[in-house]
Amino acid sequence: MFLVAVFAYLFVRCHQTQIYMKIVAALTDPAHAGKAKKLGADVIELRIDLYDGDLLKIVKKAKAAGGLPIIITLRSAQEGGQFFGTPEEWMAKISPLLPYADYVDVERQFAVHVPAIRDAGKKIIASHHSGQMVPLYILFVMERELRVYGDIPKIVVTPQGDEDVLELLAFTQAAHKPICTGVMGGEFRHARAMLPLFGSEFVYCHTGIPTAAGQYSVAEFVALMKILGV
Numbered sequence: 578m579f580l581v582a583v584f585a586y587l588f589v590r591c592h593q594t595q596i597y598m599k600i601v602a603a604l605t606d607p608a609h610a611g612k613a614k615k616l617g618a619d620v621i622e623l624r625i626d627l628y629d630g631d632l633l634k635i636v637k638k639a640k641a642a643g644g645l646p647i648i649i650t651l652r653s654a655q656e657g658g659q660f661f662g663t664p665e666e667w668m669a670k671i672s673p674l675l676p677y678a679d680y681v682d683v684e685r686q687f688a689v690h691v692p693a694i695r696d697a698g699k700k701i702i703a704s705h706h707s708g709q710m711v712p713l714y715i716l717f718v719m720e721r722e723l724r725v726y727g728d729i730p731k732i733v734v735t736p737q738g739d740e741d742v743l744e745l746l747a748f749t750q751a752a753h754k755p756i757c758t759g760v761m762g763g764e765f766r767h768a769r770a771m772l773p774l775f776g777s778e779f780v781y782c783h784t785g786i787p788t789a790a791g792q793y794s795v796a797e798f799v800a801l802m803k804i805l806g807v
Contacts, residue, residue: 620648
């Protein structure tokens, strides 16, 4: 009954409010850049911590094939990725790719390099990923801290129950915009569909193999938004 009521509310709300969210195709396989555009993605995320080979060639090819704005993400192991290096090593990998990026995802531990990224004319997604739920008042503190160095704060948490989902929805609606929110894990996958309707700037989807448990495919999410009339 809880989910039925929530989705009924969302159906009404999305017909009353203009939604500006963008579908991000988070690519485990950079060869899917062209496919992502055809499926309806608005933005491509290149998870370079997951790629082997010449990163510069990979990114150039994906940019040309997709023709969409690019997020470059080198996700640390501490926040669920496969990068185990220092901030200096992180920047050494990011720097050659900046000419092909529109956004760079920057965790707080790498924020020292934001001035150089801004000098290159790139927007900053200031990200934080937590394996647990964050109390509501801490979410607002975190938003302010991330916005100090980022254009778009991205906060991803792991709800433990429906109450946590409701708090995350409330935070997303009340937070300054732009904001990006999300959930980790597959148990509360439905929250991924709800958060954009409450103001989350991006929704991260996949084109084959998810970069995170619970992601919708781009095709699924496009179909879902059509059903909701967004």
